[in-house]
Amino acid sequence: MRTREKYGSPGSAAMRDDLAVKMHADQLDVSAEVVAALVAEQFPEWRALPVRPLPSTGTVNALFRLGAEIVLRFPLQPRADPELRAELLREQEHARLLGRHLPIAVPEPLGLGEPGEGYPGPWTAYRWIPGEPIHPDRFGDLDAFARDLAGVVTALHAIDTGGRAWSGSGRGGPLADQDGGVRSALASSVQLTDTARLAEVWDRCRAIPRHEVADVWIHADLMPGNLLVRDGRLAAVIDLGAVDVGDPAVDLMPAWNLFDAGSRETYRRALGVDDATWERGRGWALEQAINALPYYVETNLVMAAIARRTLRAVLD
Structure with a gap:
């Protein structure tokens, strides 16, 4: 059973009390160091931006702030099969579609990351939304x-x-x-x-x-x-x-x-x-x-x- 999570500010009331507790038996914890290395390798234009983890009540992704304008989403249950990659691409396509029609902001896709050392699945980058x-x-x-x-x-x-x-x-x-x-x-x-x-x-x-x-x-x-x-x-x-x-x-x-x-x-x-x-x-x-x-x-x-x-x- 999974639900979703936010792209904007975590908010103190929304943070989990115990971030060490795993929600899923096959959950993979990814560190800021691994994230920084993946960014430097795959998005060299962002390599100088600081990476910091974001506490979240989300149940599908670990979130990281990259600089001031980007949020990275790493699935907690990563896999390297094409199905997950297609799912993430479809989500980004939907973001572009809804962004053209809705009267408020929706996440703006900035990139799709690939598996790398320390993380065996695809991941995504979106523009940070204040709120x-x-x-x-x-x-x-x-x-x-x-x-x-x-x-x-x-x-x-x-x-x-x-x-x-x-x-x-x-x-x-x-x-x-x-x-x-x-x-x-x-x-x-x-x-x-x-x-x-x-x-x-x-x-x-x-x-x-x-x-x-x-x-x-x-x-x-x-x-x-x-x-x-x-x-x-x-x-x-x-x-x-x-x-x-x-x-x-x-x-x-x-x-x-x-x-x-x-x-x-x-x-x-x-x-x-x-x-x-x-x-x-x-x-x-x-x-x-x-x-x-x-x-x-x-x-x-x-x-x-x-x-x-x-x-x-x-x-x-």
């Missing part, structure tokens, strides 16, 4: 933020798909396809949350038929850590690794992982979604959170706290 991930308990006007985010989501869903449909993997397909994983996670979470009530909500949501309209471009991972704030407003939507064409209900997840009851309703009204789409969105929020909770309950306290918040909200 902090939103912290709902410390944010002043969640209603305004909900409207801002709804505007971004509306613009995203309006991008021409060229007739494409869901790719067949990841979020965005039939919610019922996630039933096995959700039930397994519920069974692993009996001591962590109200699994009986959550199972009832899941049964209701997964029974709703998939949308009948055409698939749209979706971010598919609108977690609080992927929404950067600057000067009290939404400044950037980041981490585009899950971007795909699929069910627009997936991008309703912030209604439960971020917003309170009032701003949740503001988000719904601003997007103008019908009851069936809303309930599928609730199902996607539940699916993400119930998988995250047992996996990260001891290794990533911030991700576990977001999962608990989400699960409480889906029961409202």
Whole structure:
């Protein structure tokens, strides 16, 4: 079970309390010295820039700041097969596409690194985006933020798909396809949350038929850590690794992982979604959170706290 991470400032509240704890059995720790050597070899124009690691709640990549303008992302579970390289290239292609259409910043690709001494897989470079991930308990006007985010989501869903449909993997397909994983996670979470009530909500949501309209471009991972704030407003939507064409209900997840009851309703009204789409969105929020909770309950306290918040909200 993996979620994503930010390209902007880590923010003290978003840092893991114990960075030595490994989240994945096959996780590889990479040092700043190894990163500096890879940069010097593959991007000699950057070799004089200082490298420093960035504490992060992210679960997919180790982050390093390179100078003032660049952030490097090294997958925690690297592999040298072509599939991962294609995945990273696809993420950069999506960044360029969304950058042309969205009204706020998205990550700007600067380069793709290759395997080298000390690190056996590809890695990426993006331009640094100033900002902090939103912290709902410390944010002043969640209603305004909900409207801002709804505007971004509306613009995203309006991008021409060229007739494409869901790719067949990841979020965005039939919610019922996630039933096995959700039930397994519920069974692993009996001591962590109200699994009986959550199972009832899941049964209701997964029974709703998939949308009948055409698939749209979706971010598919609108977690609080992927929404950067600057000067009290939404400044950037980041981490585009899950971007795909699929069910627009997936991008309703912030209604439960971020917003309170009032701003949740503001988000719904601003997007103008019908009851069936809303309930599928609730199902996607539940699916993400119930998988995250047992996996990260001891290794990533911030991700576990977001999962608990989400699960409480889906029961409202």
